[in-house]
Amino acid sequence: MARLLSWVASNLDAVFGLVVAITVSILGITDDASEDVVNSAILLILALLAQALLRERWRRDNAEKATRKMLNESAARMDALLPHLAAISAEDGVLARARTAIDSVSMVRVLNGAEVGHAHAEARSQTDRWQFKGGTGTFTRAVTLPECIEHARRRNGTLDFGIEIIDPTDEQVCERYAQFRRSLSPRSDVAGERWTVDRTRKEAFATVLAACWHQQRSGLLNIEVRLSTQMSTFRFDLSSSCVIITQENPQTPALRIDRREIYYHRYSIELQYSREQSRRVPIEQAKQVPLDDEPSVEQTRRLFAALGVPLPRAYGDREVSDIIVKAIQARNLYE
Known part of the structure; x- marks a missing residue:
């Protein structure tokens, strides 16, 4: 129940539009609502739909900006690490020495x-x-x-x-x-x-x-x-x-x-x-x-x-x- 309430709260505009659409549809079928009420309800639903689309686009733009920022920061960090990586992977670097040590151990059996x-x-x-x-x-x-x-x-x-x-x-x-x-x-x-x-x-x-x-x-x-x-x-x-x-x-x-x-x-x-x-x-x-x-x-x-x-x-x-x-x-x- 808590998860359902949380989902409804985060999608309140869509839920509200859905409820309005269902209500107006039922009233239209039973002829209990006038034409003006139905038209107004349609406009309201379209407004809610437009608002939902705008909000989704805003979220996507923010996510793209955040991703781009993260990639730029990662690239900057990698550029800073390159000299250290070069030293580690060089012929006489740490990796080379470690590899030599491992090979030396593996080639000799006690x-x-x-x-x-x-x-x-x-x-x-x-x-x-x-x-x-x-x-x-x-x-x-x-x-x-x-x-x-x-x-x-x-x-x-x-x-x-x-x-x-x-x-x-x-x-x-x-x-x-x-x-x-x-x-x-x-x-x-x-x-x-x-x-x-x-x-x-x-x-x-x-x-x-x-x-x-x-x-x-x-x-x-x-x-x-x-x-x-x-x-x-x-x-x-x-x-x-x-x-x-x-x-x-x-x-x-x-x-x-x-x-x-x-x-x-x-x-x-x-x-x-x-x-x-x-x-x-x-x-x-x-x-x-x-x-x-x-x-x-x-x-x-x-x-x-x-x-x-x-x-x-x-x-x-x-x-x-x-x-x-x-x-x-x-x-x-x-x-």
Whole structure:
């Protein structure tokens, strides 16, 4: 009822005209009103109609003026904001910096716990090339290299494999690496060994031996080994689908960058330049020394001599046997 009364009040002139028209019409039909009364009523109704039209036109004009004023004020405000918007959207503006930050976050995926192993397994299953850079290559010779070779065999495809590790003939870099590993854990690891200079050298020698051993047994494998006098606390595994960056501490999150991201290519360039600054091991010379399924101590000594990577003079048969076991019966220390 309140809404009805409000509507009648706001349209009083129209309601009044309607009531007059209905009343006069009824009187005209019943012949109770004279002709003069009817004519006067018609004039009154026309006057009310004209007044309603004039009022509507006045409202429309006022609304147009108000709209025009609002648009002009908005245009003035936009003109004042243009310099600020230009600064925000400029190449080095706030939006550009925010967009860069968001893109940087989205292109790098952080991996924790079991996600690291799953990411490595996925990368190994669908790649025809691999580049590793790290310490002694323990995980690479135990897991990455043999599994990549197996996947290449299953799909009947070739495999390009690159390894860059510390130089086992450089005692200084081996000492730095051993100190670094002991700083992470001074106790023996799952292999029951502590990280010493001697162990570091044996692990690196074992990776070189494993590379030659696999090369002689797979016609699908093209492998390159490089030795560096500089150590890195990071490990880089670059496949055809992604690059995975890890550290020796398994509690530290790993990073994965897919190939479609720009930083994948940046790391690919980084690894290339790092390889060029390291010493290449002439793996092709390993053909001079055929290796048995379980290489002998004598074969191993001759192999390293042919490669130009001499074993320490102090190494007896026992030390060489340790290298052979680490190379051929490599154990995954990160399980």
